[in-house]
Each structure stands twice: as structure tokens, then as C-alpha cells.
Amino acid sequence: SVFQRAAFYTTVNRLVDLPAPDGVEIAFAGRSNAGKSSAINSLAHRGRLAFVSKTPGRTQHINYYQLGNSRFLVDLPGYGYARVPPEVRRHWEHLIGGYLQTRTSLYGMVLIMDVRHPLTPLDRQMLAWFASTGKPVHVLLTKSDKLTRQQAGRALKDVLAFLRESYPQCTVQLFSSMTSEGVEEAAALLGAWLGL
Template sequence: MPHLLNATFYTSAHERWDLPKHSGIEIAFSGRSNAGKSSVINTLTNRNHLAFVSKTPGRTQLINFFQLASNQFLVDLPGYGYAKVPEHVRQHWKSLLSNYLQTRTSLRGLILVMDIRHPLKPHDIQMLDWFSSTGKVIHILLTKADKLSKMRANITLQKVALFLKEFYPQCSVQLFSSITNIGVDDAMTVITEWLRIN
């Protein structure tokens, strides 16, 4: 799995026509603002500042592409669900994200990041609905698992897994912590498998 450690910034897109054209594979990362998405990307790539970690929710407003190999990319999508973002900006993100998630042919799967203390919020469900319609795979990372006791974290994991089994059977889920490295190897295994050429 060392190729994840080769990640470098490739390009950013603010509009549909800015999206790069290539024949490779993309793995997208999405999540509510402040759920820890940038920290997840930095942890998985073993880079401190590859993805910008902001103390201000809603700061990331571009689709950022990071290249792993000649035809492999990680894609950092704008965080969603932050109330203080102006309405016109929110609508732009919504249009750009839904278009990307539903029509991007190079997109292999979605890593959906949720704070384990606040999983399955309405915007998370909307994201699941948007992407589920494509039939592509989704893997959920319940981040900040170190913030809960092991027992409480596992109870939350079981509840989310049962919900997904009933409503989104193509989804898988796991615990994750960028602080204690809980679940890092498991997440890397999932991503590496998705990146393989079938």
C-alpha cells in the first residue's frame, strides 16, 4: 500500500469544466464540515499538510485532486452542512458535488467521513442518496473514534452498520482515528482494493 504515500497535489476545480480529463481512477472523500476529512487524507497519505486542515468549517471550497500514480487520484470534495456559508455558495457546491458524484465516470468509490459523535445527519443521508444512485461503492469512516470509550464507539458502529444494511446495503463502515491510528490500515486496504484495475 505504499503508493498512497506518494500523493502529490494535482489540481483544483471550482466549476464542472475545471475537472481534469484523464483515463484513470478516482477515490473521492466527502463529509460534513469539521468531520475530520482533511485529517483522514493527511493520515492515510502520511502527510501533515497535503489536505488543508482548517479550524473554520466550510473553508474548503474547491474540489482538490491529489495524484497517487500516473492514473490514480484521491479527490477531496468541499465539506457540506455548514450553516454560515452564504446561500449562493451552498447552492454552487450542491450543484457541483451532485454533478461530480453522479456523472464522473472515473470515480470508483466514495469515502464518506462522519464524526462518530454525530453520524447519519440529514446532509450525510443526502450524500448517500446522491451517490447510491450510481451503484458504486461507499465506505464510511466514523472519525474521532478516540473521543469515545471503546464500548461506546463499538455500539455506535453497530447501530450505523445496521442502518446501512437496511437502507444502503452497498455501504461498509468502520471506526477511524487520526490521533490514535484506529482503523488506518483497514481504510488503506479498502482504498487500495478500489484502486486496482479490474
């Protein structure tokens, strides 16, 4: 996988501190606890590249990982934690909304959703922010191992139907960090995005 050589690069908490937009990057976004860190770790075949099971809502920073050759994986702060204070929520909206809408070196977004609870209001907000850019979004429906084949297939079909209607530049697949379902498929697509 192209992510195998990923190494921590930098942490950013303000838009002005973003690295120069010289390379190509892919952003990972998702509701807290959806399985974003686990997905990144599965793609990177590493134990703890991103920290799994952090206190939800606390990690408000953008974390950059370098994949070599000016290619970056960008881990956005998880969202949707119920008890987040309004000023933290405003900071998140400014930072993430601003990043997604203005970042010229951003190729596309990977949106992580728990296959059992897809398309929450903030997931839809992320899609809406990004839709105006015309850039691709790839949805990973994580924790597919938690559902039967039939249930997972139904969830995939429902999300696909929603995306086809509203976000034709989106693709979607099932994913599990537990069984590795979909890891190779995702790695292949993201490698193509990065030109690797």
C-alpha cells in the same frame, strides 16, 4: 500505504474544469470539521497534504491529489457549515451532486463522519446522490478515540444497521487520526479499489 506518494494535482470549482476522466479516482466527502483532512493526512502519512482546521465552509473547491499511475484522491469541499449563504449552498449542490452522479472515472466514495454525530441530513443527501450510481461507499467513523470502546462499538453497530437497510453497497469502520485506529484497514480497502 498507497497514499504515501500522493501529490497535489489540481483544484476545480466548475464541473467543466474537471480533468479528463481517464484514470481511477476515489472521492472523500464529509461535514466540515468531521476530520476529513486529518484522515487524508493519516492515510498519506504526511503532515499537511490537505489543510487541517481551515475556516469551515470556506474551502468550496474540489482538490485533486495524484497517487501515481492515473490514480487520484479527490477531496470534496466540506459541508454542513450553518452560516453558508444560499448561493454557496446551491453552488455546492450543483458541483458535488453533478460530480458524484456523472463522474465516470469515480470508483467509489469515502464518507467521513464524526463517530459522535453520524448520519446528519447532508450525510444522508450524499448517500442518496451516490446510491443511484451503484458505486461503493466506505464510511469512516472518525475521532473514535473520543468515545469509550463500548460507545464506539454501539455507534458502529447503529450506522451499520442503517446502511444495511438502505445502502447495501456501503461498508463502515471506526477510524482515528489520533491513535491511527483503522488506518491500515482503510488504506488496504482503498488500495484494492484503485487496483494498487
